[in-house]
Amino acid sequence: MMTELATRIRASFARQTMMQTLGATLAAIEPGKVTITAPILPTSLQQHGAGHAGLAFSIGDSAAGYSALSLMPEDAEVMTVEMKINLMTPATGDHLIAEGRVIRPGRRILVVAADVWAVTGDIRKHVAMLQGTMIPV
Template identity: 45%
Template sequence: MTDLYDRINASFSAQGLMATLDAKLALVADGEVHITLPFAKRLSQQHGYVHAGAITSVVDSACGYAALTKASPGYEVVTAEFKINFLRPALGDRFLAIGRVQSAGRMLTVSTGEVRAYGPDDDSYKVIALMQATVVNVQLIL
């Protein structure tokens, strides 16, 4: 494990919502984070798709944690705003949220996110949502 992974994993593990959703870190790299979300009936909306709130939560976290990979030591991050576009219903056996930093400044980072839906075969997917997020670096007070 790397210091970068340890930093992101410690913060991710402290999130109750990610545990509730059964979301898991799949990749941590400089400027990029992947989070998986398995399909669960308890996360569905009335038509059987995964609820937009669950999809939004994992891609927001992926974008935020991608930003955290660029933040200086002694800083955490919080989302200031995001825009999400749903391209199709969230139908699949599992989902992958990918957050990527597009521009990292001293206090603000802009990340983009993509959510992919996978069926029974892991080789093909459909992009179901796209996000753009502005993330703020917040100095930790010890």
């Protein structure tokens, strides 16, 4: 079962050209939880030299969305209905890690969240929190 789940999510992720542009990769997949990593590239910086909020939002939204998809039937897909982000500190480091999770799996909507961490060596800094709603399509 887990192999089928991972295969389905990896195939969907591969179709997201935005994730390819950002250099993002799937790091972990389990029911209700998905982790995505992305380097902080010179092409994804804001004007002060930190990772752009759009990078944190993009991988956080996808990690949360795939955590929702991981609990859906095989023929389902999900889309974001709404997503809120709290940016807590500049995203400086080597790469970002977005850890998505399902808060409440409903039939019509799923409440999801993600934490985004900036990583330098062994040091992780909590840079953003996202909370939102996904809808099966």
